[in-house]
Amino acid sequence: MQRVEEGKLLWQPGEKWKNEANITKYMTWLQEKKGLQFTNYHSLWTWSVEHLEDFWESIWEYFGIQSKAPYTSVLSSFDMPGAKWFTGATINYTEHIFKNRKAEDIAIIHASELRDTTHVTWKKLYKDTSALQQTLKQLGVKKGDRVVSYVPNIYESVVSFLAVASLGAIWSSASPDFGTHSVIDRFKQIEPKVMITIDGYRYGGKYFNRIPVIEQIQKELPMLEATIGIPYLDQEVAFDSLKNPIRWGDAISINHDSLTYEYVEFNDPLWVLFSSGTTGMPKPIVHSQGGMLLEHLKATVLHTDLSEGDRFFWFTTTGWMMWNFLVGGLLGGSSIILYDGHPAYPDTDMLWRFAEETKMTVFGTSASYLTSCMKSGISPGKTYDLSHLKNISSTGSPLPPEAYQWCYDHVKEDLWIASASGGTDVCTAFILGVPILPVHAGELQCRGLGAKIESYNIAGESKIDDIGELVMTAPFPAMPIFFWNDTDGSKLQESYFDMFPGIWRHGDYIKITERGSCIIYGRSDATINRGGIRIGTSEIYRAVDLVKEVEDSLIVDIPLHSGDSFVPLFVIMKEGHELTEDIKNKINHQIRTQCSPRHVPTDIFQAPDIPRTLNGKKLEIPVKRILMGHDIHKVVNKGSLSNPDMLEYFLQFAKKHMKQNV
Numbered sequence: 001m002q003r004v005e006e007g008k009l010l011w012q013p014g015e016k017w018k019n020e021a022n023i024t025k026y027m028t029w030l031q032e033k034k035g036l037q038f039t040n041y042h043s044l045w046t047w048s049v050e051h052l053e054d055f056w057e058s059i060w061e062y063f064g065i066q067s068k069a070p071y072t073s074v075l076s077s078f079d080m081p082g083a084k085w086f087t088g089a090t091i092n093y094t095e096h097i098f099k100n101r102k103a104e105d106i107a108i109i110h111a112s113e114l115r116d117t118t119h120v121t122w123k124k125l126y127k128d129t130s131a132l133q134q135t136l137k138q139l140g141v142k143k144g145d146r147v148v149s150y151v152p153n154i155y156e157s158v159v160s161f162l163a164v165a166s167l168g169a170i171w172s173s174a175s176p177d178f179g180t181h182s183v184i185d186r187f188k189q190i191e192p193k194v195m196i197t198i199d200g201y202r203y204g205g206k207y208f209n210r211i212p213v214i215e216q217i218q219k220e221l222p223m224l225e226a227t228i229g230i231p232y233l234d235q236e237v238a239f240d241s242l243k244n245p246i247r248w249g250d251a252i253s254i255n256h257d258s259l260t261y262e263y264v265e266f267n268d269p270l271w272v273l274f275s276s277g278t279t280g281m282p283k284p285i286v287h288s289q290g291g292m293l294l295e296h297l298k299a300t301v302l303h304t305d306l307s308e309g310d311r312f313f314w315f316t317t318t319g320w321m322m323w324n325f326l327v328g329g330l331l332g333g334s335s336i337i338l339y340d341g342h343p344a345y346p347d348t349d350m351l352w353r354f355a356e357e358t359k360m361t362v363f364g365t366s367a368s369y370l371t372s373c374m375k376s377g378i379s380p381g382k383t384y385d386l387s388h389l390k391n392i393s394s395t396g397s398p399l400p401p402e403a404y405q406w407c408y409d410h411v412k413e414d415l416w417i418a419s420a421s422g423g424t425d426v427c428t429a430f431i432l433g434v435p436i437l438p439v440h441a442g443e444l445q446c447r448g449l450g451a452k453i454e455s456y457n458i459a460g461e462s463k464i465d466d467i468g469e470l471v472m473t474a475p476f477p478a479m480p481i482f483f484w485n486d487t488d489g490s491k492l493q494e495s496y497f498d499m500f501p502g503i504w505r506h507g508d509y510i511k512i513t514e515r516g517s518c519i520i521y522g523r524s525d526a527t528i529n530r531g532g533i534r535i536g537t538s539e540i541y542r543a544v545d546l547v548k549e550v551e552d553s554l555i556v557d558i559p560l561h562s563g564d565s566f567v568p569l570f571v572i573m574k575e576g577h578e579l580t581e582d583i584k585n586k587i588n589h590q591i592r593t594q595c596s597p598r599h600v601p602t603d604i605f606q607a608p609d610i611p612r613t614l615n616g617k618k619l620e621i622p623v624k625r626i627l628m629g630h631d632i633h634k635v636v637n638k639g640s641l642s643n644p645d646m647l648e649y650f651l652q653f654a655k656k657h658m659k660q661n662v
Contacts, residue, residue, distance in 0.1 A: 004401035006442040006519070010408055011416065013436055021435045023302050029062055041434055041446060042516045049452035052078075052474055056085070056294065056450060063297045066099065067091050068263040075475060080502055081492055083475035086290055090263035093270055093289045094166035096297075097330045098126055098259065107330065109311065109358050110155045112340035113202040114232065117357060120155060125162075130259045131252040132163040139194055139226050139246075143168035143262050146272070148192040150183065150214060152176055152201050152340040153318055156230050156248060158327055160196045161271075165289070168262035171271040172284075175319030176201050179594035180213050182282075182539055184220045186274045189284050190484050191223045195243070200233030203597075204342035207233060211241065218243050266290030267481055273321055275424035275527075282539070283495065284484035287427050291477035295428050296328030298449060303432050304362060304393065304418070306334040311388070313337035314364030315351060319596070320533050321424045322364070322395065343369055352380035359388040366396035366531040367403065367419070368564060374406040381411045395420040395429060396531050398520045400562060401441035419444045421470075421508060421520045425496070426478040431470075431510075431518045443517040451476055453518075455510050460500050467511045467521060472504035479504065521559070526620035528557045528567060530598040537620060543594035544569070547586045549577040554610045555601060556624040558658070566658075568627075569601035572610060579606035605653070611636075611646040627654045 229239035239245035418433025
């Protein structure tokens, strides 16, 4: 495909799009109820960030938030971190999922490599959630307890989350393709009372029994009291080796037709998501019930334009925050679509056939999936009936201009494409789309309402049309309320507020254009980001360390012009060993099983040594920047290194391997 100019105008919304958009209805409401008139989206955005309290209070009113107790203030202060929202209010996320739903409408459509496509009504979803809530109560689960899930993206995972949240308990999830140590490192930190799990799964036509893995995980969770087992791979499986097992069928067999809701403080925890830094254990990020409720209503209804009758799909695993966001699609009354399996099995057309079958209106995926479709030469719009499809949303990494063009050429001409950027840290996108704005190649349409996003240079100055650090300069309800076990808040402070005190630094490079659109240029930190799933380099190193022939390693993630990334792993071999194909296979096997299949490196190279600082830290970010072609004198101070001569290897590597790609 020919190179497409960044910023090229590809689509303009017609009057029908504009008039029927939820954002237009909200603007009309603001005019009628608040006397506020906005001529375009960007004037609305400016008001939303300059009058934060008025904006978020309007979201509360517009969506009819139900609170057992009234709030005393919208925002306690403008300090970051530390700002608290809607102090005094007591709410429940699950209550708003089921609010005013029509019993016979479709709530969830789900399918997998093991299951045919099934439609679930709101009535059944409510009944199963009510029954599971009773089972959890019988197990002693109450407000503040942790319930963890080792379940793929299937119907039972949604039921489980809704039941847990209804009790004011705290949810956390890991995808079953995560390896033993990765899961232990996550769940052990939060000391769960109950674990919900499957026996195994199928991916790409292959079967994976996880019972031995679950047994190992549970041995490291001495505080665990019970297991709810879902027969998924084998309907006759015995869960007898697990901690006090209850089969799923028994867990939802209680005849109980009424959910009860535990009202919690607006700023109380809803879930713990994990995002890894470059060193140490995965970060346990805690979000609030109220913050997620308001943000997901705003993002899914006003930005993603979901309403009753929409069918909202995102290809995700339960280990990615997009699963949580997908469930949030239920808040506006739309149906959500779940799929568990390989996106290109048995062939590349799989998800497009699924889009036709389910009459999908919003197709959410990763940028890497769209670029792989582009490279494969398929034309889904010619092969399948995609007449219901109105939107393709993309996240995980920057969507290249060529992929935008491919969607219009090979999927549908009258199509709204919304590339989005956010992350696990906020469990939402704060740069995303809206259907009343045009689509330009390579650009994210707008900054989200209520999210004061700016581009800062190294001096902390806000710039337009200049690449800088993505920062948020005002409080946002979806920010973490704390990290688990971070009693003094130091880890939270270090993660987001160290570079610019009092300002959230997200770790992306961004350019904000004169017209208010944004361009993301990839991560500015050193985590490995594959298809939107971030994993810390320390987790990769732990897996590589299991290969006895390897002395040390370093991994970096290099964004490419194509929209993909090049992830080289550099290894130092132990004396007497050379890097062979057999050892490469061993390394990839360990990363695949201990971390996840998607984080296997692009290639593995034998290096003479790993450059380190004087105190022994690996130079991940400087090496990444050297490989991207940055001036070595600007990215690293050789005087701070214990082995500065090792930089020459990476300079030569960049000349040999990177020149044509970055």
